[in-house]
Amino acid sequence: MTPAQLRAYVAVVRLGSVKQAAAHLSVSESAVSLHIGQLRKEFGDKLFSRTVAGLAFTPGGLRLASRAAELLGLQDRTVLEVSAAGRGRRLLRVAASSLFAELAAPGLIELFAKRASDLDVELSVRDPGSFETLLLTRAADIAIGPQPSVVNPAITCRPAMNYRLVIVVGPDHPLAGVPASAAQLRSQTWLLGPSASTDLGAVQAMLRRLAVPDDRQQIFQSHAAALGEAKRGKGVAPALSFTVAPDVRTGQLLLVAGPHTTLETVWHSLVLAAGTPSAAAELSRFASTPRAIQAMMRGAGVRVGHFRPSVHVTLWS
Missing domain, CATH: 1.10.10.10 (Winged helix-like DNA-binding domain superfamily/Winged helix DNA-binding domain)
Structure with a gap:
């Protein structure tokens, strides 16, 4: 071929x-x-x-x-x-979980890329279960997302950002303003982003904790699309607390109350313990700083000159 x-x-x-x-x-x-x-x-x-x-x-x-x-x-x-590269430019390949890539990576990359005018950043959305293989085969320089259940000794895993997963509904949903039991949550239609299709991560952990049946789960092409359906009262949606805060303040979304509606967790950065490119090691350290965390929560965009998304082509028939 x-x-x-x-x-x-x-x-x-x-x-x-x-x-x-x-x-x-x-x-x-x-x-x-x-x-x-x-x-x-x-x-x-x-x-x-x-x-x-x-x-x-x-x-x-x-x-x-x-x-x-x-x-x-x-x-x-x-x-x-x-x-x-021959002209002196560097490339940093970042693999990220879908939740991090969509909602936190833009702000982090924008701020980090400003620190080096010779650096291009390639961000690709990957299944967190493949992070170890991507790093060991040098297909990625750094991975950011949920912590693996077992960390390979050849990989350094560093906490990057604490965040809270909450459950939100539209103002006209039956659970709006009502404390919800686990049984009530289980019976709802769950509006989910692509992170629900992987085995690792906060969304999947919440679904498992509540034992939500597969037939109650609807997965959308993005987390933003799932939240859009939640605003229209189509079901419940797990969301990052800092991303839905503006909609909660304006009443477009409401937090579901109850003991089963929040989950505290952490994103981690992973790099090779030895032979890590300097830019990857620097990003791993930088991602946990207050400035980086503020940037991730703001979710600013990045200039096209610094960002090269990975190539993915899909044919639909």
Whole structure:
């Protein structure tokens, strides 16, 4: 599987024909067909077939289209990064849990990036269960999120920020202003962000503590989207106390009272104990300072010149 083969395949997928792909790539149709034939042989998959309505892709063909676009994007970005490194720029790769990445990372990155004009930061959302592997394989320089249940001796784990998880509802919800029992909470529709799909983290810990059934859980593409549904009275939503404080003050959201409605926990930063890039070690120390914590709670954005999100491509069919 070569970049030339993948570029030919992606062009066919995007343009819908070998002829148009060849014209776009400025090569012959036979060259594109050869690349496609080599991919079919390597994968043992037809990938696609021609129909009256156009190209019909196999499940494997759709999967390859997604991965090929991602791999080519990574290749192009790597060329730029190597060139930038040659000019003296550094790259810090941060892996983060979805809750931290969406609600706290922007403020932290904005403040930290100001400290070094030669530093670019790449933030990618990862399952906290993969943090150890990402660090050990050097796929990430630092990981920030929930503390692993077991910390590898090769990794240094440092507390970064204490936070409180609360449960909120819209002003018209039946639990608004009413102390809720565990049984009442269990029976509600839970509006959740993507952090609920992982095994580690505060949201999953709260769901397990209350034994919320899977059929009462609705997961949205972001935590902000889940809170939007909660404002409309569609269910209950776990949220970071500092992020919903403005909506609670204005009455758009109400805190659910009761002994089971809060959870105190901590985000941790993880880096390799030896051989950690200097920028990663500095960020690990900086993340627990008062200035950094204030920035995370403010959630300021970051200038595009300092931030390069990791490439992720998904095809929906």
